[in-house]
Amino acid sequence: MNGEKDTLILAIESSCDETAAAVVKNGREVLSNTIYSQIDLHTLYGGVVPEIASRKHIEKINQVVKTSLKDAGVTLDEIDAIGVTYGPGLVGALLVGVAEAKAIAYAANKPLVGVHHIEGHIAANYVEHKELEPPYLCLVVSGGHTHLVRVNGYSEYEIIGRTHDDAAGEAFDKVARAIGLGYPGGPKVDKVSKTGRKDILAFPRAHIEGCPYDFSFSGLKSAVLNYLNSCKMKQAAANSGNDSDKDATTAKKPGGSVYETVFSGDDMIDPEQGITVADVAASFQEAVVDALVSKTMAAAKDLGYTKIAMAGGVASNSALRAGMREVCEKNGYELYYPSPILCTDNAAMIGCAAYYEYISGTRHGWDLNAVPNLKLGERAY
Amino acid sequence: MNILAIDSSGLTASVALQTDGKLTAEYTVNNKKTHSQTLLPMIEEIMRSEGLEPKDLDCIAVSAGPGSFTGLRIGSATAKGLGLALDIPVAEVSTLQALAYNLYGNEGCVICPIMDARRQEVYTGAYEFVRTDTDDKPAVYRLNTIIEEQAIPLKDMLSKLEETGRKVIFNGDGVPVYRELIAENFKTEYSFAPSTCLYQRAASVAAIGEQKLLNGDVISADAHTPIYLRKSQAEREMEA
Helix, strand or coil: CCCCCEEEEEEEEEECCEEEEEEEECCCCEEECCCCCHHHHHHCCCCHHHHHHHHHHHHHHHHHHHHHHHHHHHHHHHCCCEEEEEEEECHHHHHHHHHHHHHHHHHHHCCCEEEEEHHHHHCCCCHHHHCCCEEEEEEECCCCEEEEEEEEEEEEEEEEEEEECCCHHHHHHHHHHHCCCCCCCCHHHHHCCCCCCCCCCCCCCCCCCCCCEEEECCCHHHHHHHHHHHHHHHHHCCCCCCCHHHHHHCCCCCCCCCCCCCCCCCCEEEECCCCHHHHHHHHHHHHHHHHHHHEEEEEEECCCCCCCEEEHHHHCCCHHHEEEEHHHHHHHHHEEEECCCCCCCCCCHHHHHHHHHHHCCCCCCCCCCCCCCCCCCCCCC | CCCEEECCCCCCCCEEECCCCEEEEEEEEECCCCCHHHHHHHHHHHHHHCCCHHHCCCEEEEEECCCHHHHHHHHHHHHHHHHHHHHHEEEEHHHHHHHCCCCCCCCCCCEEEEEEEECCEEEEEEEEEEEEEEECCCCCEEEEEEEEEEEHHHHHHHHHHHHHHHCEEEEHHHEEEEEHHHHHHHCEEEEEEHHHHHHHCCHHHHHHHHHHCCCCCCCCCCCCCCCCCCCCHHHHHCCC
């Protein structure tokens, strides 16, 4: 830093089901990245239970913060500011991190900097790509978000594409449940798809008239479910006379509850056509990747971006990375995405985003509240 | 010894400072603002009014539950963050005992705080003040538990209270909600606490917290977690 003093941020993140803290130096160097994941607990319930998440956060938060300071080899005294996610997310979960961060900042006499969770995901790219600077185009894809964002500056974000219904990660979770892969859906679909045929089933890609950069995954999700249910009925008809009663009740009518498992542990979805779970997963994933990649490319070309970044949990998806890399190479674009550990919810990314907020002068008061539906680029205080 | 007490378990947000047996400041609000917005500004305000720096604190006394799950966690996370940064312990004070303490010294009566727990239940317990030593002048009392804290239908609690055969004083945010139900069903002599003693007050949390600190009955801020008295809905449904 040319003799200038380093800036250390202690960051806290508790917006969903990861209790996390990190120490980040000068916005780009991660000195520690502590994550207590509750995923095993929530897997029992097939998804994140907000009250259970909040209870775990309060149990673990101090240990996580202390571990992050210890791993970074710094004391609280040496920290320059406290960064914390204050939205969007589960309100009860956010409140634990916000109250903890405020109390630490007050007691240790440090400035408090609230951070937008998704801006954190975007900032995760700065850790491993020291050369990356705005402006660039960023595809944010996670369990709760699917956004195409123009990053015009370190604190300037403009959403130009958004999902009209399900987030990409949500579609992964729902389809994974329907084919018996369970929760969390993203990594499981990714893994099983490697052995499946991505072109064997033609699932739809939504095109939204007048909104060229927007996404929709509910039609795709329904198409997959309808396909699964028709296969189930076909099997039931073929087995009639044996255990037809069972099959009749198991088969769901098309468009039935997306929370239902249509196939559980079966490897073969359509024995007649030789279609496996892996084939369905791979074909579904291909449809999602195709939509994400094509709209990102359309925006890049229309708006003249040559730097493309990805962020959020789904940015770890291997097919999305490969698909995006292929078209970026073809077009001569630079592509950036964080390591998987920085794609998942973590506090290091919050520390990165907090650093740029901090140096631009953002300071939050002791009345900082959790804002569960905080908009990207919005500054609530 | 300087103790900062916090109660955000219910409708009120309340903070207090207690120094060597003396309540030096108390700040209680019962408004529509969320505890998340009010609590730390209130703490900063009373600390400043007493000329105290955070590092002057020796212990955080926190109303540890039962109560609103989210409210409890705001208080707990605040206590834990302060404890972590200042390296001081936390005294966990039962919210119901602190409510009972609002009615300190009512000898011979049963004190029954009731907090609306929704789902046709209340968080409640029953307490009495007994003299620590009959020769003490003036009398000094300690809080004794008659019925352990629990989440139960109010009618069940009323039956238990009737069995004691003693006069009962009710307080807590359940009083306005259940005033008529009590009037219709309760057969023993009773009264309702006045509004000054009705709701959670950090002064009571501070008083009990100080006793706990003097008795060494405190824990690390890391180990503190609220006492909910009730599992999450998802857990209850899974067990059902």
